Amino acid sequence: MEKIIRMKTVEQCFAEIKKLDENTAITSWFIRCLCKENKVKHFMTGTKILVNYDDLLKYLNFEKEKENEQV
Secondary structure: OOOOOOEEEHHHHHHHHHHHOOOOOOOHHHHHHHHHOOOOOEEEEOOEEEEEHHHHHHHHOOHHHHHHHHO
């Protein structure tokens, strides 16, 4: 069975993170910056940014750095 990639807008990602941690310091602007710097998987559709939510969570949990160290 193939895994479904969860694509969300920046605001949806922010809302999900806010649900997980009500006092988070993460902002929607920070998520946009991560996309602009190509630190998380995303793509543009018109003026909207669709973010790979699972990749964003990996980045925030420092899992991407661990993957790069193993390569």
